[in-house]
Amino acid sequence: MYFHNLDPVLIKLGFLEIRYYGLVYLFGFLLTLFVLKKYRKELDIENEKAYDLLFYLFIGLISGARIFHFIFSEPYVLINDPLEFFRIWNGGMSFFGSLVGIILTGYIFCKRNNVDFFKLGDILVFPATIALILGRIANLINAELVGTITDVSWCVIFPTYSQCRHPYQIYAAFSHFILLLVLFGIKKIKEHRKLKDGIVFISFIIFYSLFRIITDFFREDPRLFGFTIWQYISLVSLVIGIYLYRKLKN
Numbered sequence: 585m586y587f588h589n590l591d592p593v594l595i596k597l598g599f600l601e602i603r604y605y606g607l608v609y610l611f612g613f614l615l616t617l618f619v620l621k622k623y624r625k626e627l628d629i630e631n632e633k634a635y636d637l638l639f640y641l642f643i644g645l646i647s648g649a650r651i652f653h654f655i656f657s658e659p660y661v662l663i664n665d666p667l668e669f670f671r672i673w674n675g676g677m678s679f680f681g682s683l684v685g686i687i688l689t690g691y692i693f694c695k696r697n698n699v700d701f702f703k704l705g706d707i708l709v710f711p712a713t714i715a716l717i718l719g720r721i722a723n724l725i726n727a728e729l730v731g732t733i734t735d736v737s738w739c740v741i742f743p744t745y746s747q748c749r750h751p752y753q754i755y756a757a758f759s760h761f762i763l764l765l766v767l768f769g770i771k772k773i774k775e776h777r778k779l780k781d782g783i784v785f786i787s788f789i790i791f792y793s794l795f796r797i798i799t800d801f802f803r804e805d806p807r808l809f810g811f812t813i814w815q816y817i818s819l820v821s822l823v824i825g826i827y828l829y830r831k832l833k834n
Contacts, residue, residue, distance in 0.1 A: 586751075588742045592726045605722040612715030613638060619711050627699055627707070636697075640689040641708075648685020652678035656813050679716070680817050683789075686712075702782030706774075709767055709788040717760040724753035731755070731802045750802040759795040766791050782832050789825035793818040 595602040620627070620634040629637065650669055653676040654662040661668055690708075694701040723729045727742045731750025739748035770787045773779065796818040805812040 585748055586738070586740045588727050588740050590725045590727070592722075604725045605719075608715060608718045608722045611718065612711065613642065615711040615714060616641065616708060619707060623707050627704060629697065629699055633697060637690070637693050640693045641686050644685030644687075644689030645682040646672065646685070648688070649677040649679070649682035652681025652684070656817070680814070680821065683821075700781060702780075702785060705785030705788075706771070706781055706783070709785055710764070713760055713764045713767060713788070717757050717764070720753045720757035720760065724751065724757075729753055729756075730804050732804050745804075749804065752799065752803045755799045755802055756796075759799050760792075763788070763791050763795060780832055782828075786825055786828045786832060789821060790829065793822035793825060797822070 592603050592605065593601050594604055594607065617634060617638050620629075620637060621631065624631060624634055650672070654669065656678065658676065690704060691701055693699065694704060720729075727744070729752060730742050730745050731740075731752035733747045734750050735748065736750070738751065740751045741748050767784055767788060770784050774783050797815050800812050800815045800818070803812065803814075805814065808816075
């Protein structure tokens with residue numbers, strides 16, 4: 585049994601707070617920019633276009649994550665106070681929303697700038713997965729997305745939550761680490777067998793969805809017929825991923 589006593593604020597200067605969660609987003613975008621610049625010749629984009637693409641992705645990530653969060657988690661909050669949509673510091677970011685937002689804005693950028701969307705996707709899943717790992721660790725520090733009640737020896741007592749709980753954030757971070765290893769393996773196979781662009785990106789969708797279905801059994805969330813809303817969405821995402829994989833193979 586462990587007691588959660590981590591401070592989510594790294595540095596506080598007057599009214600200014602630097603939080604670990606915010607640093608993860610900053611690191612994620614900086615890592616994405618680094619990767620874009622590294623592969624810009626392969627993607628055939630100019631240096632300044634990399635910054636444009638990063639802006640597109642930022643808009644897609646934030647807007648998509650917030651929209652999905654309020655639709656599927658807190659619809660009445662947005663109805664009662666629409667301005668809450670812009671209060672990102674209060675939390676409430678959905679991964680599937682950010683994924684949809686990034687896909688849409690990334691696709692728009694690719695169409696406008698004649699960039700191969702699937703080639704871009706194969707490259708960006710790696711910084712995205714690393715950011716996901718760090719994001720779940722930040723969730724642990726924030727004492728959010730807690731697990732279900734349990735009596736296992738490694739359970740954690742979180743502030744404002746009753747009883748000892750699974751450290752779901754650690755389970756999720758570990759699953760993302762496994763996902764990262766899987767993607768590196770598929771990337772190697774792609775290069776060796778000269779597979780089509782998009783195989784790594786589609787594999788990301790398939791395996792993330794599969795791992796999410798498994799790990800969310802340990803997450804404290806409202807359930808319908810034994811499953812959370814995010815598990816149902818993961819199942820839809822898994823089916824879409826398998827469909828895209830079959831289309832790519834044909």
